[in-house]
Amino acid sequence: MEKKYEPKIIEPMMQKLWRDLNIFKFNPKTQLEIFSIDTPPPTVSGTLHVGHVFSYSQMEFIARYKRMKGFHLFYPFGFDNNGLATEILTEKELGIRSEDMTRKEFIEKVQEVEKKYRKNYKKVWETLGISCDWSLLYDTIEERVRKITQLSFLELVKNKRAYREESPAIWCTKCATAIAQAELEDKETSSVFNELIFKLKGKGEIKIATTRPELLSSCVAIFVSPDDNENKKLVGKKAIVPLFGQEVPIIEDYRVDPEKGTGIVMCCTFGDLNDIEWFKAHKLPLKISIDKNGKMTELAGKYQGKFVKQARKEIIEDLKKEGVLTDQKTITHIVNVHERCGMPIEFLVTKQWFIKYLDLKKKFLDNGKKVEWHPEFMKVRFDNWINGLQWDWSISRQRYYGVPIPVWYCEECDEPIFADEKNLPIDPLQDKPKVKCKCGSNKIKPEEDVFDTWMTSSMTPLINAKWKEKDNLMDKIFPMNLRPQAHDIITFWAFNTIVKSHLHEKNIPWKNIMISGHGLDSKGKKMSKSKGNVVFPLDVVENYSADALRFWAASAKLGDDLPYNEKDVATGQKTITKLWNSARFLEMNLKDFNGKKPRKLRAVDKWILSKLMKLIKKSTEKFDAYEYSHTKMYTEIFFWKDFCDNYLEFIKYRLYDNKDKESALWTYYFCLMNITKLFAPFMPHVTEKIYQELFRGTEKHSSIHISEWPKYNSKIFDEQSERAGDLLKTIVSGIRQWKQKKGLPLNAPLKKVVIKVDKEYRDELGMIIDEIEGIMKVELAEEGKASAIELTDYVTIDILQ
Numbered sequence: 008m009e010k011k012y013e014p015k016i017i018e019p020m021m022q023k024l025w026r027d028l029n030i031f032k033f034n035p036k037t038q039l040e041i042f043s044i045d046t047p048p049p050t051v052s053g054t055l056h057v058g059h060v061f062s063y064s065q066m067e068f069i070a071r072y073k074r075m076k077g078f079h080l081f082y083p084f085g086f087d088n089n090g091l092a093t094e095i096l097t098e099k100e101l102g103i104r105s106e107d108m109t110r111k112e113f114i115e116k117v118q119e120v121e122k123k124y125r126k127n128y129k130k131v132w133e134t135l136g137i138s139c140d141w142s143l144l145y146d147t148i149e150e151r152v153r154k155i156t157q158l159s160f161l162e163l164v165k166n167k168r169a170y171r172e173e174s175p176a177i178w179c180t181k182c183a184t185a186i187a188q189a190e191l192e193d194k195e196t197s198s199v200f201n202e203l204i205f206k207l208k209g210k211g212e213i214k215i216a217t218t219r220p221e222l223l224s225s226c227v228a229i230f231v232s233p234d235d236n237e238n239k240k241l242v243g244k245k246a247i248v249p250l251f252g253q254e255v256p257i258i259e260d261y262r263v264d265p266e267k268g269t270g271i272v273m274c275c276t277f278g279d280l281n282d283i284e285w286f287k288a289h290k291l292p293l294k295i296s297i298d299k300n301g302k303m304t305e306l307a308g309k310y311q312g313k314f315v316k317q318a319r320k321e322i323i324e325d326l327k328k329e330g331v332l333t334d335q336k337t338i339t340h341i342v343n344v345h346e347r348c349g350m351p352i353e354f355l356v357t358k359q360w361f362i363k364y365l366d367l368k369k370k371f372l373d374n375g376k377k378v379e380w381h382p383e384f385m386k387v388r389f390d391n392w393i394n395g396l397q398w399d400w401s402i403s404r405q406r407y408y409g410v411p412i413p414v415w416y417c418e419e420c421d422e423p424i425f426a427d428e429k430n431l432p433i434d435p436l437q438d439k440p441k442v443k444c445k446c447g448s449n450k451i452k453p454e455e456d457v458f459d460t461w462m463t464s465s466m467t468p469l470i471n472a473k474w475k476e477k478d479n480l481m482d483k484i485f486p487m488n489l490r491p492q493a494h495d496i497i498t499f500w501a502f503n504t505i506v507k508s509h510l511h512e513k514n515i516p517w518k519n520i521m522i523s524g525h526g527l528d529s530k531g532k533k534m535s536k537s538k539g540n541v542v543f544p545l546d547v548v549e550n551y552s553a554d555a556l557r558f559w560a561a562s563a564k565l566g567d568d569l570p571y572n573e574k575d576v577a578t579g580q581k582t583i584t585k586l587w588n589s590a591r592f593l594e595m596n597l598k599d600f601n602g603k604k605p606r607k608l609r610a611v612d613k614w615i616l617s618k619l620m621k622l623i624k625k626s627t628e629k630f631d632a633y634e635y636s637h638t639k640m641y642t643e644i645f646f647w648k649d650f651c652d653n654y655l656e657f658i659k660y661r662l663y664d665n666k667d668k669e670s671a672l673w674t675y676y677f678c679l680m681n682i683t684k685l686f687a688p689f690m691p692h693v694t695e696k697i698y699q700e701l702f703r704g705t706e707k708h709s710s711i712h713i714s715e716w717p718k719y720n721s722k723i724f725d726e727q728s729e730r731a732g733d734l735l736k737t738i739v740s741g742i743r744q745w746k747q748k749k750g751l752p753l754n755a756p757l758k759k760v761v762i763k764v765d766k767e768y769r770d771e772l773g774m775i776i777d778e779i780e781g782i783m784k785v786e787l788a789e790e791g792k793a794s795a796i797e798l799t800d801y802v803t804i805d806i807l808q
Contacts, residue, residue: 010591012583014551014692015552021696024699025710030709033083043081043082043489044488045491046139047062047063047493048087048147049087050093051125051128052095055543056534057526057556060556061569062524062526064557065491066521067557070138071712075684077715081480081484082143083144083471084132084144085467086144086145089408090409093408110411111437114148131545134544134548138691148410153411155463155466155469157413161413161425166510169361171358175283177190178357179347179348179352180315181348183300183405184406185357185403186459192345193342196342197338198338199335199338200336200337201332202268202332202336203216203333205249206247207246214271215272217273218340219275220323220326221297221307224294225294226255226275227286228257228273229272229273229274230263230271230285231257231260231272232263232265233260234265235263241271242259244256250331260285276291277355282354298355302314359403368393370509371393371505371506371509372390374509375390375505377515378515378518379518381634385566389501400459400503404459409457410458411457415439415440415453416452418448418450419450420446427441439451465506466507468508468516469511486517488519489521490519492522493525494522494523501520524567527569529571554579555576555580557579559571559572559579561636561639561689562636583690586683586686586690589651593675596668602704602705609671610728611654611775611778613728614725615649619645619678619723620720623685624719635689650678656782657778657782658671658674684714695710698711727771730768734775735778737802738798742760742779742783745806754784756784757807758807759787759806760785760787760788761793762793763790776788776790
C-alpha cells in the first residue's frame with residue numbers, strides 16, 4: 008500500500024472499478040430480494056452546491072448499506088427538466104423567449120441547454136460516488152415520461168377525477184400562471200390597515216379597515232357577523248363604495264371576525280379565500296379589478312393599466328383627498344406568496360384543469376399511516392397539510408414549456424376532444440385530433456396550457472416501474488421500498504405522489520419515506536447563488552476528497568439541517584488518513600498470515616472483539632431505522648478511541664516481539680475488516696481501496712460494496728473480557744500519566760507496578776497482568792497493597808522505577 012492516501016488518484020480509480028464490475032446495475036431477472044429507491048430527480052436550474060450534496064449523500068448511505076445487506080438495488084436517477092426553472096434557465100442562457108418559436112423548437116433549445124447542465128450534474132454525482140444505475144436514467148420531459156403523464160391525465164378524465172372549470176384560481180401575476188395550493192408559501196410582511204368611510208344609502212356611514220384599497224372597484228358586498236349586536240342592525244341596508252360609487256348590500260355571515268378591524272368587512276372578487284367562499288355562498292356578482300399580469304383592469308377606471316403597488320399608492324392619496332381615509336395603522340401579517348418567485352398571489356377567475364380530491368382527504372391520511380416515516384415526527388407536516396386543504400389540485404399552467412395537456416376544444420361548443428391513448432405523447436399545438444367534435448363541427452382549437460410540473464414528478468414511482476408499458480416492473484418494484492426527499496417538499500412531492508398512486512393503483516407509492524434536512528451555509532442560512540453564500544462540491548473534493556464531504560453529510564441526524572463547516576470536512580479527511588495508516592500498519596505485519604482464527608485468544612483480544620460486536624449490533628439497528636448518523640458516530644468513536652488509541656497500542660509489543668502474534672494479528676485483521684465495512688456506506692472510496700488491498704483475498708467478493716455487512720455474533724460477546732479490557736485501559740492510562748509527569752518517555756522501562764483492586768476485579772486483573780508488563784515495559788506487575796496513585800474508586804497503583 009502507498010505510504011500516503013491520494014484521493015485525487017484513488018477515488019476516480021475506484022469509480023472506474025465499480026463501472027467495470029457493473030456492481031450497481033439493476034438486473035430485473037435477479038433472484039435476490041429487490042430494494043427500490045424513488046430517487047429525487049434534481050431540477051435542472053443552474054449549478055449544484057453542497058446543500059444538494061447533503062441530502063443525496065444521505066440516501067446514498069442507505070443504498071450502499073442495503074446492498075451490503077444482500078438486497079439487489081433498483082436505484083435509478085432522473086433529471087427534472089420540465090419545469091419553469093429550466094425554462095427560465097434556457098431563456099437566460101440563450102437570450103431567447105419561448106413565445107418567439109414553436110413549442111417543439113423551444114423544447115429542443117431547452118434540451119440543448121439542459122444537456123450541458125445535466126453533464127455537470129452527473130459529474131458531481133459520479134465524483135461523489137453516488138451508486139445509482141445510470142442505465143435507468145430518465146428526464147421528466149422525455150417522450151416516454153410525457154406519455155405516462157398524459158396517460159395519467161386521460162385515466163383521471165375517464166374516472167371523472169380530472170375536470171375543467173371556470174372558477175377562482177390561485178394566480179401568480181409575475182409568472183403569469185395558475186398555481187396549486189402546494190406552491191404557496193407564507194411570508195411575513197408589513198402592511199397598512201386603512202380605515203375608510205363608506206356612506207350608507209339614505210343616511211349614515213360605516214367604517215371599514217382594509218389592507219387592499221386597490222380592490223375597491225371589485226367590492227360586491229359588505230359583511231357583518233350575526234353575533235355582532237352593534238353592527239348586525241346594518242343587515243339589509245346598502246353601502247356606497249368610496250371613489251367608485253357602486254351600491255353594495257350589507258349581509259350577515261358567520262365567517263366575519265367581529266374583533267378584527269371595525270368588525271365590518273368588504274367582500275371583493277377576489278382578495279382572499281373568504282371572498283371566494285362568500286362569492287359562492289351568496290351568489291354575488293363577479294367583478295375583476297386585476298388582470299393576469301398584475302395590472303388594474305378597465306373596472307378600475309383611471310387606475311387602469313397600473314401595477315397593483317402603484318395603483319394602491321394612488322388610490323390611498325385620492326381617498327385622503329376625498330376625506331374618507333380616517334386612520335392608518337402599520338401592521339405585520341402573513342401573506343401567501345408563490346414559492347417560486349416570492350410574488351404575493353391573487354385569485355382570478357380563469358378556465359383551468361383540476362384533479363378532484365378534496366373528498367379523499369381521509370383516504371390520503373390513512374395512506375400516510377401505511378407509510379413508515381423516518382423520522383416519524385415529519386408525518387405531522389403531511390397530516391397538517393391534508394387537514395388544511397381547501398382547493399382541488401390545479402394542474403394546468405399558462406406556460407409554454409412542459410408536458411402538453413392532450414386535448415383540443417370545439418370552437419362551436421367548447422367541448423373537449425381528448426387524444427387517443429395509442430397516439431401519445433402528443434402536442435395539441437403540433438398534432439391534430441383524428442375525430443370531429445360530437446356536435447359535428449370540425450373547427451378545432453388546441454389546448455395551449457401545459458401540466459403543472461408536479462403532475463409529472465408525482466408519477467416517479469410509476470415512471471420507474473414503467474407503468475402501462477409492456478416490459479413494466481410493477482410486480483417487482485411497486486410499491487417502492489424508499490422515497491428519500493427533503494422536508495420542504497412534503498406538501499409537494501410526497502403528498503402528490505401518494506395522491507397519484509391512490510388514484511391510479513389504489514396503493515401507497517412506497518413503504519418508507521426518509522426525510523432529510525438542508526445543508527446550509529456556515530451561518531445557518533439556505534445557500535443561494537444570488538446571496539453569494541454557495542459552496543461548490545467539486546471545490547471541496549479538490550481540497551479534501553469526496554469521502555470527506557460525504558463524512559460531513561453523515562454528521563446530521565435524519566431530518567435535521569446542517570450548516571457547512573470546513574472543520575467537519577477536515578475531520579473526515581483525518582479519519583480517512585487514520586484508516587489508511589491503520590491498514591498500512593496491518594499490511595506490514597501480514598507476512599505468513601493465513602487468515603485462520605487461532606484456537607486461543609488473549610483477554611485483550613476478546614475485549615476489543617466484544618466491543619466490536621456491540622458496535623455492530625447497535626450500528627445495524629440504527630441503519631435499519633434509517634438513523635445512519637448514529638452508525639457513523641458510533642463507528643468513528645470506536646475506531647479512534649477503542650481500536651486505534653487503545654487496542655493497537657496494546658498489541659504493538661506482541662507484533663514487534665512476536666509474542667502471541669497470531670492471536671493479535673487475526674484480531675487486528677478481523678476488527679479492521681469490519682470497521683472498514685461499517686465505514687463503507689459513508690466513505691466508499693477509501694474503504695474499497697483498503698478492501699482490494701487487504702481483504703478481498705479472504706472475502707472472495709469483487710467489491711466491498713457487495714460484500715456481507717458485519718454480523719453480530721453473540722458467542723463473541725464476552726462481558727468479563729470487556730471488564731478486563733476496560734480495567735487494562737484504566738491502569739495503562741494511569742501509568743502513562745505518571746511517566747509524563749516524571750518526564751519519562753512512554754517506552755521507559757519500569758521495575759515494578761503493584762496494583763490493588765476491589766475483590767470483584769481480581770479475576771479480571773489476573774487476565775491482564777502480562778499485558779500490563781508488555782505494554783508499559785514493566786519487569787513485574789502484580790496484585791498487592793498499593794496506596795500511592797488512586798486511579799478510580801476500585802483501582803490503586805504503586806510504581807517503582
